[in-house]
Amino acid sequence: MTQRAIRPAGSTFGWDGAFVRPYRAPASSPALRLQIMLMLAGCGLISWHLLRVPEVNLTISDVLLAAATLVVLVRYRLSIRPLGTMSYIWILCVLAFLGALLMSSVANYGPGRWVIVAPQYVFSLVILPMLFGSFTKVFLQRCLLWFAFGIVASQILGLAAKYALPLSVSDLLPDKLVLPNDRIGAMAGEGNWNGAMIGFGMVVIMHFTLTRSLNWIAGLACLGVLSWALLETGSVTGLLATVAGIATLILARGGRSLAGWALLVVAVPAIYVGFGYPLPEIFEQRVAGALASGSLEQAGTFADRSRLIAESWEIADDTLLVGLGVDQYRILSSDGAPVHNFPLLALTEGGLLAAIAVVGMFLAMFAMALMRLGEERSSGAIMLAMVVVLAVFSLAIPHMYTRIWFPPVLLALIAFRSADMPFRPVPRRDVPVEKPADRTVFQAGADDA
16 A cells, blocks of 8 residues: 555645655665654764865755655655654744844845855754654654764764874874874864764763663763763863763753763762873863863853953844844944854844743743653753753854754754654554454463473
8 A cells, every 4th residue: 555545644745744754765765764764874974074076065964864864754744743743832933033033134134144144043953943843753753863973983083083083194194183283173164063963972872871771881981982082172160061061961861870970970980080090181271271261261261252252242232123233243343243142142143032942942942841851861961962062052152053053952842852742653454353262262372382
């Protein structure tokens, strides 16, 4: 029986939320194999921002996931409510955010830059969640693990480029694997961005290790690589976000694992430092001094970012109704740079409506995680931890349309969503039910054996 033949009555062109898992294709189906390969490869390379078309913010991962979306569309399986009832709030916030940016851009200089930025937000915040929502939770969790493995592979490549590979080989690799100031950007291409990816990766690896979906030896090895790479990024924000994410995961899970993992997270760094082993030089320069003194002003570019934040509050007095327009903050700023704070940048470039929409998106994600936490602690814990990492970085990053930001969190939210999400199963052919008499005979034979 074909998929078209089993479409439920009343649906139109396959755009109904009921089309989540409408047709169980045979394992040999070329379309199914293609979908699996595109999804796993696309999710595994989300953090590899350096793999992109030169001078264009279009990565290999974007191409793979866009191709997966086309395959899903052809098979009439695209979900329009990937976040359940929260999808309506999510879409409303996205539309309000983009609408406010458009209105502000048109009022000031025209929609030129908005036309470039808006499709990227739509792809990140609308299309990819719909794609993720078209697959089973088990498969999406596998995709999330591939995402984490992609981050680990990225760090191994960055560490090797800095310490192990000869110059003749390193010259063939992307320049931003190791930045000029000796920070490891890995395949994310930037120290702070790489710190965010490490934060996501550590939360995912720790969750799958705790749930025994990942061998504990492999899990600890991955965590070791990510921990060392985190120090090599020299990112204060990356360190804070990672610690916040891990603490959220451990505390939200509770139970018997709480004490053991809390002890491991605290004891291993303490023992390492206590025995006088060396820390990466870049970490000592940018982070260790600030931690020792308790003053964030000594950390990286914190002072410059604080000045931009103070400046943005002054600018916001005149942008409550109509903002400056997309990418116009850098023109008005005395430093020629956008404020590294996503909600504040939305407030100044899109007005109060854009800022409210951004806050609404984060509240929707937190609400999903907290509701799931009340149902099943393990799933709710990883959802909440991923949102926390993103929330921390939203206070240190300007526009977040690049796919390394929201899609990993949305993937986690959908992969661990509630079982009672408002998706209707599509009727399938009746499966023969084993008769009680047959079962009795089988059980009797088994007992006799």
